[in-house]
Amino acid sequence: MEVQQQDRGHSKCLLDSFGQTQKYNPPSAPQHTLCTLQHHHAPIATQNHTHTTIDHHVSTTPHHNHIPSMPQHYPPTTVQHHTPNTPYHDTPTASHHHISTTPLHHITTIHDHQKVDIKWTPQYGRYLVASRDISAGEVLLREAPLLVLPKLDSNPTCLSCLKRLKHEDWCGCGGCGGPLCHPHCPGTNHMAEECSLLRRLGLREAPHIDALLKELNILIGPLRLLLLMQESLSAKDILLSLESHKEKRLKMAIGNFIQEHILGGLRSRLGLEVNPDTVHHVCGVLDTNAFEVSLDQGDRGRALCVLASMMNHSCLPNAQRWYSEGQIIVQASRDIAEGCPILINYTQTLWGTQARATHLSTFKMFLCKCERCADPTELGSHLSSVRCRECDDDLLVPPAESRGHWKCHGCGVGVDNDTVEIMVRAGAGALSKLREADITTASLILEHLKNILGHSHYVVMQAKQALLHAIVMNSKLQDLASEDLKKAVYLSQDLLDLTFLVEPGLTRLRGLLLYQLAEAHTELLGRGESAEEHKGGKTPKDDVGSRKSEGRMEKSLEDGTSLEGKVKKKQEEEESRKGKGERSQVDGKSLKGKRENIRGEGESKEEKIKGEGESKEEKIKGKGERKEEKIKGKGERKEEKIKGEGESKEGGERRKEAQSRDVPISPQHIQRLLNQVKECESILQFDRLLPNVQDLSSRVQVLAAHHLHV
Numbered sequence: 001m002e003v004q005q006q007d008r009g010h011s012k013c014l015l016d017s018f019g020q021t022q023k024y025n026p027p028s029a030p031q032h033t034l035c036t037l038q039h040h041h042a043p044i045a046t047q048n049h050t051h052t053t054i055d056h057h058v059s060t061t062p063h064h065n066h067i068p069s070m071p072q073h074y075p076p077t078t079v080q081h082h083t084p085n086t087p088y089h090d091t092p093t094a095s096h097h098h099i100s101t102t103p104l105h106h107i108t109t110i111h112d113h114q115k116v117d118i119k120w121t122p123q124y125g126r127y128l129v130a131s132r133d134i135s136a137g138e139v140l141l142r143e144a145p146l147l148v149l150p151k152l153d154s155n156p157t158c159l160s161c162l163k164r165l166k167h168e169d170w171c172g173c174g175g176c177g178g179p180l181c182h183p184h185c186p187g188t189n190h191m192a193e194e195c196s197l198l199r200r201l202g203l204r205e206a207p208h209i210d211a212l213l214k215e216l217n218i219l220i221g222p223l224r225l226l227l228l229m230q231e232s233l234s235a236k237d238i239l240l241s242l243e244s245h246k247e248k249r250l251k252m253a254i255g256n257f258i259q260e261h262i263l264g265g266l267r268s269r270l271g272l273e274v275n276p277d278t279v280h281h282v283c284g285v286l287d288t289n290a291f292e293v294s295l296d297q298g299d300r301g302r303a304l305c306v307l308a309s310m311m312n313h314s315c316l317p318n319a320q321r322w323y324s325e326g327q328i329i330v331q332a333s334r335d336i337a338e339g340c341p342i343l344i345n346y347t348q349t350l351w352g353t354q355a356r357a358t359h360l361s362t363f364k365m366f367l368c369k370c371e372r373c374a375d376p377t378e379l380g381s382h383l384s385s386v387r388c389r390e391c392d393d394d395l396l397v398p399p400a401e402s403r404g405h406w407k408c409h410g411c412g413v414g415v416d417n418d419t420v421e422i423m424v425r426a427g428a429g430a431l432s433k434l435r436e437a438d439i440t441t442a443s444l445i446l447e448h449l450k451n452i453l454g455h456s457h458y459v460v461m462q463a464k465q466a467l468l469h470a471i472v473m474n475s476k477l478q479d480l481a482s483e484d485l486k487k488a489v490y491l492s493q494d495l496l497d498l499t500f501l502v503e504p505g506l507t508r509l510r511g512l513l514l515y516q517l518a519e520a521h522t523e524l525l526g527r528g529e530s531a532e533e534h535k536g537g538k539t540p541k542d543d544v545g546s547r548k549s550e551g552r553m554e555k556s557l558e559d560g561t562s563l564e565g566k567v568k569k570k571q572e573e574e575e576s577r578k579g580k581g582e583r584s585q586v587d588g589k590s591l592k593g594k595r596e597n598i599r600g601e602g603e604s605k606e607e608k609i610k611g612e613g614e615s616k617e618e619k620i621k622g623k624g625e626r627k628e629e630k631i632k633g634k635g636e637r638k639e640e641k642i643k644g645e646g647e648s649k650e651g652g653e654r655r656k657e658a659q660s661r662d663v664p665i666s667p668q669h670i671q672r673l674l675n676q677v678k679e680c681e682s683i684l685q686f687d688r689l690l691p692n693v694q695d696l697s698s699r700v701q702v703l704a705a706h707h708l709h710v
């Protein structure tokens with residue numbers, strides 16, 4: 001496709017041949033999606049003028065007990081109020097607010113099997129609920145985004161297909177000079193109107209100037225939204241109805257940034273006459289509602305999906321989203337009963353409570369009050385707890401109140417928040433070095449972090465994840481020592497245990513960990529070796545074993561505070577919660593069967609509870625030994641600290657011993673591996689990793705045929 005100059009004096013965009021009615025309409029999007037909004041065209045402002053006027057008034061001022069106004073030209077429907085059998089207990093039940101949810105409703109009804117409704121409460125705003133019982137793994141909705149945008153960072157990104165480009169390695173659009181991956185890029189996102197406005201930035205004249213690319217990067221999102229609003233009344237109505245937290249943001253640093261750089265940039269650099277209110281609103285809409293997505297080619301971008309953006313947040317979610325073939329897919333990760341909210345995680349599973357709270361209050365303007373946030377131990381995972389330097393044996397647990405002291409369960413010492421923050425910051429600094437680290441470096445950093453923060457902290461867990469990644473994803477497994485492969489097996493099992501507490505269900509993280517576990521195990525089995533199993537055998541002390549430090553180890557399973565106790569309790573809770581779920585049958589399989597699959601790896605509940613590292617009996621026996629070790633070990637540990645080993649000598653030796661011990665391959669090993677790969681394949685069905693999983697699955701079949709003689 002050739003880039004041509006237009007008569008009017010501004011360039012014709014590469015994508016002109018797609019025509020106006022195709023704008024923002026991803027090729028694979030079904031006809032009945034939001035993209036049909038393009039039928040309602042408003043005239044496009046002429047670009048011959050020095051200033052283009054985009055002047056929308058934002059009428060969505062959030063108000064107490066007042067539902068944000070929605071477009072009027074749709075028949076109003078009644079908002080359903082939340083029923084009290086859900087985590088949203090404070091929902092009003094008496095009052096009846098009326099709201100036109102129709103633009104959103106319109107989207108929900110386009111689906112053959114409508115599974116979601118929209119509800120509203122003053123505290124939570126609008127949110128999606130399941131309109132019938134849903135089983136884990138079910139797809140709840142698919143939606144083509146209204147807009148797709150580059151990710152907010154300074155790297156050049158193809159304006160049309162959003163491919164991330166190497167710094168000097170891109171061609172400039174013949175019109176505006178903006179980055180494109182190829183003159184014939186098949187993407188559909190860089191449109192004529194945008195192209196002619198961006199020309200004023202001067203990228204054609206100075207294409208590789210960092211400052212200009214950064215400017216482009218911050219302006220492109222709001223600009224695309226403003227152009228869409230100008231072009232389509234329906235889109236405008238919908239966008240104005242989305243939450244932006246404009247009023248709150250105006251009082252914050254982000255408000256000043258938008259005023260100065262975005263409003264200023266749109267006006268002075270692109271020559272647009274824009275209403276400040278509208279600009280603040282669209283920026284807020286993007287920050288509040290757009291999802292960061294992994295695009296099909298693997299690059300990151302932002303997608304604004306109207307219906308999916310109605311999902312509220314929980315740090316203990318029951319749903320997750322994927323982006324595949326130009327659509328957002330929302331999938332239940334756990335069973336969801338009719339009327340219950342569909343909740344996704346706006347943050348990361350492996351972040352501690354303070355990190356999650358900072359993100360949510362800064363970018364999403366709310367404080368999460370979920371079960372995990374309310375529990376200082378984070379559901380027994382101790383992801384935020386740090387190593388107590390005083391007694392060296394136990395963990396400092398965060399205070400229930402934000403101002404209180406962190407308390408050690410073992411020696412009772414109290415430490416203030418600032419001290420802990422310094423420790424965490426020191427640890428988090430080391431994490432950045434882990435991104436591209438090789439196995440040796442990643443192992444060293446992990447040991448260093450354990451030494452600073454203890455074994456359970458989220459920074460340490462992220463380091464474990466990075467080491468696992470370095471072993472399984474960044475290396476040729478055939479070239480690795482069996483030691484490293486066994487390490488990968490232990491790390492993935494440890495992280496799987498953690499997800500059972502803080503992210504139960506059929507989640508991407510579980511799928512990824514199962515994949516990594518199975519890859520490492522398959523390579524080992526191919527060598528005629530096996531890793532010491534998590535259940536049945538003992539896990540090395542520095543992994544699951546040591547996450548329950550001595551103090552906590554002394555607690556029995558029954559009191560529910562040890563890791564096993566939590567896991568057991570969780571399983572029991574799931575069991576009783578699922579009692580009702582038994583009635584629902586999917587593919588002839590009971591939910592119980594599914595649950596076993598979730599908990600997975602083909603083992604019985606009994607095995608799981610008892611098998612997470614050691615039997616109860618061993619624990620009781622171990623108690624005495626540990627006490628003894630504790631007394632005698634103080635001196636040793638001091639010495640070890642100086643040496644900076646970060647784990648007890650015995651622990652290290654036990655780990656090495658466990659890793660190098662020959663474990664005979666049994667049919668159970670093979671069966672478990674088959675189950676893991678099968679589960680992983682079903683979890684990652686929308687993930688870009690799927691081809692790798694399918695390849696692994698074939699290799700496991702061959703291995704199974706060999707070992708099971710089938």
Ligand SMILES: C[S@@+](CC[C@H](N)C(=O)[O-])C[C@H]1O[C@@H](n2cnc3c(N)ncnc32)[C@H](O)[C@@H]1O
Nearest residue numbers: 124125126243288289309310311312313364366
């Ligand atoms: C993507 S929107 C979700 C839809 C939104 N509730 C609405 O009415 O438009 C994100 C916003 O929803 C609200 N929200 C989401 N999860 C919440 C939660 N767990 N508690 C309180 N507010 C929440 C916050 O205002 C947040 O900025």
